[in-house]
Amino acid sequence: MKLAIYGANGYQGKLIVTEATRSAEVILVGRDAARLREAAATIGLPEADVRPAAADDHDALVAAFREADAVINCAGPFTPTGAAVVRAAIAAGRHYVDTAGEQSYLKEIFDTFGAAAEAVGVTVVPAANDACVPADLVAGLLAERLGPLEEISSIHVITGGGGPSRGSLRSVIESMDLIKAGGLGYDGGAWRVGIPARHTSIILPGGSEAVPVAKFPLCEVVTIPRHVQVRHVEGLAEAALSARLSVPLDPAIIAGLPEGPTEEDRRTQRFTYVIDAVATDGRHGRGVVQGPDTYGTTAVIAVESARRLAANPAKPGVLAPGQAYDPAGFLDSLLPHGVHWTIEVGGDFGVASLDVRR
Incomplete structure (x- = not known):
């Protein structure tokens, strides 16, 4: 090949x-x-x-x-x-x-x-x-288990890892207006800017305190409705990250930055992507994807x-x-690279575990 x-x-x-x-x-x-x-x-x-x-x-x-x-x-x-x-x-x-x-x-x-x-x-x-593929695949698996959905929220939280690459920062410049506006949301069969967020905080897996989140232009908002029967999809990121990326960037400053994070920085990075779903009958489901090193992944x-x-x-x-792609097969191919995924359904996202990958 x-x-x-x-x-x-x-x-x-x-x-x-x-x-x-x-x-x-x-x-x-x-x-x-x-x-x-x-x-x-x-x-x-x-x-x-x-x-x-x-x-x-x-x-x-x-x-x-x-x-x-x-x-x-x-x-x-x-x-x-x-x-x-x-x-x-x-x-x-x-x-x-x-x-x-x-x-x-x-x-x-x-x-x-x-x-x-x-x-x-x-x-x-x-x-x-690193984000759109696993989030989109997990959303599809949730829909298989829950049936037609009222809403899906995809939430990104990233810690460590040093700064973004120069290429990522230049992409932020291209998307600055959309970032400030909170990005496209999907509601009632159409994508548009300005759809109010339904969620402003999230309790992360293993956490006990709510983490503030804000609307953010995530790619899976565009992909999920193309194969999942869902009325509303929104992308959210940790509010602090959204605020940092909403500050205008000077291209001349970007040119003087390192090409990207060092290998050591990448080893310290962790991402958590949470996909929360609510079925039209009120049942809840949660998918979680966690792993290291967004660039390597x-x-x-x-x-x-x-x-x-x-x-x-x-x-x-x-x-x-x-x-x-076959969702479970693709997600399982990421396990040797330290990317783990879980899917749970139930009122508290843990009552009935239908599928777990460790």
């Missing part, structure tokens, strides 16, 4: 290349040949296949992607350039995933490329990152996403993770 990795010289890109080489051949694609070769040497792949291609060079992208079985795009921010890479992957007839976390970009890909991908038999799964999930599409193609089109 061969994977083309666009943006391979970036912080997230190098992590993905390293992960991909455990099970596949790689093609390193990006706009600067010298930086690609430098990245390849840093990773320990001095003879790597390097294909320079800017995002606006459609023919060069198509030529590079045709040499692979699937494409992974990790060149953020995605809002200005991601659609061009998706278009090239479809033109090359290759399955596509990306690591985007920009909610408006994600909705654009679903709204724009479904018919084109279907026409050539290509599957596109955007937002194949994103690399694992992006590679696993592309590998699965190449080995066992899903139906063509732009799909949510829950439409493209």
Whole structure:
């Protein structure tokens, strides 16, 4: 199997290349040949296949992607350039995933490329990152157990890990207006900004005190309603994180920051993603995904996403993770990487445990 990795010289890109080489051949694609070769040497792949291609060079992208079985795009921010890479992957007839976390970009890909991908038999799964994939898959499993849902709330809490990468901060700039507005919510069959939050605090697994949360533009708000029968979906993050990311960022300052957190910082990071569901009959369910190192976990999930599409193609089109992959099977593939998941149903989220992964 061969994977083309666009943006391979970036912080997230190098992590993905390293992960991909455990099970596949790689093609390193990006706009600067010298930086690609430098990245390849840093990773320990001095003879790597390097294909320079800017995002606006459609023919060069198509030529590079045709040499692979699937494409992974990790060149953020995605809002200005991601659609061009998706278009090239479809033109090359290759399955596509990306690591985007920009909610408006994600909705654009679903709204724009479904018919084109279907026409050539290509599957596109955007937002194949540490949060959207497991949250979307867990939401699907909750719906299987609870039936039609009144609401789903997805809540992100991240501790430790040093600062974000430069690429992540540039993506924040692209999403600043949406972050300040609380992001898109889903209600009554439509996505829109300005839907009031139904929850302002959460008691985390193992905790006893409520943690303040605020609306936040999470990608799973866009993906979950595409395969789950639900009336209302909202994304929430710890209020302190939302407040920090709502402060305007100076691009010149970002340019002077480290490329990303150190390996030691990443080892100290922990994430908890809670997916709370309420069925139309009033029953409650909770899914929890916990693990280390958001950047390392994103690399694992992006590679696993592309590998699965190449080995066992899903139906063509732009799909949510829950439409493209077996939920429990995919989640279980993350266990060796320290990512654990649980699902419980009951009035207090613990009365009846239906499925547990430790």
